Amino acid sequence: MSLWIKNGNVWNEGTKRLESKHIRIEDGIIAELLDSGADVDTGSADAVDAGGKLVSAGFIDMHVHLRDPGFEHKEDIITGTRSAAKGGFTTIACMPNTRPVIDKPETVKYVVDKAKNAGIVKVLPYAAITKNELGRELTDFAALKEAGAIGFTDDGVGVQNAQMMKDAMALARSLDMPVIAHCEDDTLVEGAWASEGEFSRKHGIKGIPNESEAIHVGRDALLAEATGVHYHVCHVSTEQSVRLIRLAKSVGTKITAEVCPHHLILSDENIPGLDDANWKMNPPLRTPRDVQAVIEGLEDGTIDMIVTDHAPHSAEEKARGVDLAPFGIVGFETAFPLLYTKFVETGRWSLGFLLEKMTKDPARVFRLNTGRLEVGAPADITIVDLESERTVDPADTLSKSSNTPFGGWQLKGWPVTTIVNGNIVWSE
Ligand SMILES: NC(=O)N[C@@H](CC(=O)O)C(=O)O
Ligand SMILES: [Zn+2]
Numbered sequence: 002m003s004l005w006i007k008n009g010n011v012w013n014e015g016t017k018r019l020e021s022k023h024i025r026i027e028d029g030i031i032a033e034l035l036d037s038g039a040d041v042d043t044g045s046a047d048a049v050d051a052g053g054k055l056v057s058a059g060f061i062d063m064h065v066h067l068r069d070p071g072f073e074h075k076e077d078i079i080t081g082t083r084s085a086a087k088g089g090f091t092t093i094a095c096m097p098n099t100r101p102v103i104d105k106p107e108t109v110k111y112v113v114d115k116a117k118n119a120g121i122v123k124v125l126p127y128a129a130i131t132k133n134e135l136g137r138e139l140t141d142f143a144a145l146k147e148a149g150a151i152g153f154t155d156d157g158v159g160v161q162n163a164q165m166m167k168d169a170m171a172l173a174r175s176l177d178m179p180v181i182a183h184c185e186d187d188t189l190v191e192g193a194w195a196s197e198g199e200f201s202r203k204h205g206i207k208g209i210p211n212e213s214e215a216i217h218v219g220r221d222a223l224l225a226e227a228t229g230v231h232y233h234v235c236h237v238s239t240e241q242s243v244r245l246i247r248l249a250k251s252v253g254t255k256i257t258a259e260v261c262p263h264h265l266i267l268s269d270e271n272i273p274g275l276d277d278a279n280w281k282m283n284p285p286l287r288t289p290r291d292v293q294a295v296i297e298g299l300e301d302g303t304i305d306m307i308v309t310d311h312a313p314h315s316a317e318e319k320a321r322g323v324d325l326a327p328f329g330i331v332g333f334e335t336a337f338p339l340l341y342t343k344f345v346e347t348g349r350w351s352l353g354f355l356l357e358k359m360t361k362d363p364a365r366v367f368r369l370n371t372g373r374l375e376v377g378a379p380a381d382i383t384i385v386d387l388e389s390e391r392t393v394d395p396a397d398t399l400s401k402s403s404n405t406p407f408g409g410w411q412l413k414g415w416p417v418t419t420i421v422n423g424n425i426v427w428s429e
């Protein structure tokens with residue numbers, strides 16, 4: 002089975018420029034990258050004419066919620082992977098806060114099998130650190146790894162007990178597996194939903210302080226140093242967390258981190274008011290100073306990658322009012338256009354920098370055999386029309402949910418074709 006992608010613009014990190022290429026794919030593998038000046042005879046093979054659009058390694062998203070099993074009214078593996086493909090993602094790693102929680106080998110296998118049968122994008126499941134994510138008892142790490150889990154996390158909640166976290170890290174280390182942490186100290190949050198900042202003061206509501214996140218980052222950095230585990234920090238949102246990760250990296254701790262588009266682009270001061278729960282997510286939108294800090298953290302390599310934390314919730318759940326609505330926003334389909342428009346079009350980042358944070362760097366950190374546009378690599382490829390400009394319409398989505406604060410934003414750089422293992426899995 003061969004497939005050609007002709008006249009694609011491929012980023013060259015050496016020259017820092019886009020270069021026009023033809024790509025030949027054989028049996029799901031990139032077989033050849035040719036200068037587009039070269040004469041090629043594609044014979045009877047299928048060919049996609051990229052027509053000068055960007056051709057990149059497929060995007061990788063190491064933090065997503067597919068809600069399956071148990072919360073299929075929000076999303077399921079089929080709709081979630083379709084939405085991911087529409088956003089240009091070819092590999093995603095899903096969180097275990099489902100119902101039941103992914104804390105048993107059978108549930109890991111359920112996700113792996115359903116994703117494989119759907120055959121859309123590659124799905125890598127995380128399994129829970131503690132049974133039912135209750136923080137009381139460790140899961141069976143060895144059996145979960147055997148079933149296909151790629152790491153352990155209680156995302157959705159922080160592991161409150163330090164000894165429990167240390168035991169988890171020691172066990173994960175012995176199995177050469179990473180621990181991925183949602184950093185949040187419950188005692189510092191209690192009932193609040195917005196950050197402590199301009200917004201909470203103006204509206205006279207209780208705020209979530211930055212320390213609620215950073216205290217876990219600091220604690221866990223020390224525990225990671227002590228145990229030697231690969232420790233990965235979820236959705237970094239505060240200046241203090243960036244500072245602590247930078248310090249831990251400087252002493253050689255195996256610590257890595259991720260940041261979401263919304264924490265790079267929005268602060269608490271953008272929240273329009275108290276009546277739209279599409280601005281409620283965890284961690285909350287922090288202050289402008291924190292936004293600057295996470296941007297700088299990503300730029301200097303303290304933060305390794307960008308993830309969406311795609312967290313679908315139904316319109317009915319989000320309509321319960323800000324206090325009762327669940328935390329979280331969808332993210333797949335707007336991630337690249339948001340980042341391209343806000344950071345590349347403005348000249349702050351090179352296109353190559355953005356692509357690295359969504360392809361090569363997550364692959365490096367989690368040792369994935371994808372994320373590079375090279376001969377011999379799996380043909381996981383995204384084609385993006387960097388010139389196309391569109392207004393975000395939350396209803397226009399392949400996800401079951403449309404909970405986004407970005408409705409109405411005018412963005413450039415929309416994915417048009419997504420290819421996984423040489424198969425076109427989504428096309429506009
Ligand atoms: N990010 C969120 O606001 N919500 C996530 C949980 C999480 O990522 O912590 C969810 O599962 O809805
Ligand atoms: Zn989380």
Ligand SMILES: [Zn+2]
Pocket residue numbers: 064065066096156157310312
């Ligand atoms: Zn999450």
